[in-house]
Amino acid sequence: MGVPTAALCLAWALALSCAHPLTPRKPEAAGGGNVHWAEPPSNDTDLTQICGDDVDFDAATLSENGTFLFFRGEEVWEISPRGHPPHARPVAASWPELGGPVQAALRLQDPQDQHSLYLFQGEQVWAYTGGQLRPGYPRRVEDEFPGVPGGVDAAVECHPEECGGETILFFKGDTVFSFDRALRVTKPREWPWPRDGPCSAALRWLGRFYCLRGSRFLRFQPRTGEVPPGYPRDLRDYFIPCPGRGHGNSSWGDAGDPCSETPFQALLSDDTGRAYAFRGGLSFRLDSHRDGHHAWPLRQTWPGLEGEVDAAFAWDGRAHLIQGSQVSIFLLDRGHSPVRGYPRGLQEELGVPSADAAFTCPGSALLYVISGNLLRPVDLTQTPRRAGDAVPLPHEHVDGAMCTSDGIFLFRGPSFHQYPSVAQLLGAQQPAPPQRIATHFFQCPQ
Structure with a gap:
């Protein structure tokens, strides 16, 4: 087509498929999806808490408006694909009804294209739409998702083009449960992993699926659990804009x-x-x-x-x-x-x-x-x-x-x-x- 192009330069966001990029970003090596970040200020106290070697998240998901939410203890980190600086806030500031750490998180879409955020604690689940707790919640996990036990470690939605139907994958220990949203039935999955321990959090982003474990993550195929070569990888090179980390040193410009x-x-x-x-x-x-x-x-x-x-x-x-x-x-x-x-x-x-x-x-x-x-x-x-x-x-x-x-x-x-x-x-x-x-x-x- 003969249209001149700018030198390769990255647009950001986080991984896993509209965002305005975070200033100059870093391209990655071949492989799974990731976010490419500009280096943030070294004195950013929010980032220093999640850029250490002991980083570990209790839950992760996308919010109703597409912002990444990473939960850890009593705090949640927002990492926006729209270019806003990452920041932390108390979980209770946004979800005062919870009263404790989030163990799993999930964003679900209904037939009217409305998104709700589901937050799990032990045997109960809270559902929020537009930032407001929905009537009738919290509910027992097994009442909301029949066949799914309480105390799940992670959850992630899976759409028909990826799983053959509207499905939710729940992770608890070494077991993966597949919940069919239309039939409201749950089946355990036999997967060739987790080999290195359970998922502490799970994400779906732009049609790709990720299992988080400490500072590492896997990308997996949601029907089979298959993991492509090159994993696990470090969260701080892909999902978190940690100073001095990331792939490559050239930009994608405009x-x-x-x-x-x-x-x-x-x-x-x-x-x-x-x-x-x-x-x-x-x-x-x-x-x-x-x-x-x-x-x-x-x-x-x-x-x-x-x-x-x-x-x-x-x-x-x-x-x-x-x-x-x-x-x-x-x-x-x-x-x-x-x-x-x-x-x-x-x-x-x-x-x-x-x-x-x-x-x-x-x-x-x-x-x-x-x-x-x-x-x-x-x-x-x-x-x-x-x-x-x-x-x-x-x-x-x-x-x-x-x-x-x-x-x-x-x-x-x-x-x-x-x-x-x-x-x-x-x-x-x-x-x-x-x-x-x-x-x-x-x-x-x-």
Whole structure:
């Protein structure tokens, strides 16, 4: 697509998938998700308490507004993906009904997209919505979650694309309990771990799952408990902005800042509503406003992929990422596993020599490929695939394109142009009014 990109630079937040980054951050080595931090002031007393070798948390979760909450004794640390400095406060200041340390914490979403925070102590659980204790709480854990014993060490939600249904994983000692929210039944899980002791806390962030143990953590697959190579890792290199720690020493500059005006080179949205944006060798999730919009190195989200993505689209549960004259394919429902035999030539795979942008619309097998100011349709059900006749667009050039239930989005520079349908795009005599990408997709201030 030929758009100049800034030197790689990281956007922050914490790990585990809209946030405004924490000033200059640090990139990580290949592997699991993490937050990249600027070094905080060395006299920050809140941080010195959680940056020592004896750091250990009783519970961890995301709050209703996407802030990370780390509980330890009578205090809770807030670490915000929106760039605010981390700070500690008494648990009783926000949840006065508890009257003691939190043993496990959990954020749950209901069908109305409302989030509640569940805090566990011994045999009881408290539920808060909008910061207020819900009527009827506290309740016994076994009454709220039948089959789950009291005194759990950790809990984490798991969604259908990850666990096959709306599920909660509870950890108690060496046992993992899977609670089906629809059926309200609980089953113990047989996992190949924990090998090194139970989880003291658990987190889900941007579709990835983490077990915390002291100052270390594991990333795990929620159906099998499988842990990828390279774990355990140190919390202070990933989740906590401790002075002198973290990975790497170069920054991602504006490319990693969701609120910068740096152009995106490719975007895609699938039939489930998952959406991604690419620029400067980084990948963003667009549909993760509850967890924050964070930059990730391309290889970390899309295994084996390096460099910049020129165009992208999703079809039949697969993401197609185009780089130059080649296309790579990844299985969206299997942790972005790469499809064997790829990358392949773009001409061979799609019947086009190059692409500045590409998009498919929900439920459609018709791909639209944009080169310069021309759009060509490709029927993905045909073999071999061939591009149809070129149709001129009201744009000389676009950086990227995406189609959702809200219509067609064409991206250029810091702006996008929205059209209700393909027909209205092709019938337009002038570009639709420009709108700001950072404001609409990343909730950045005007």
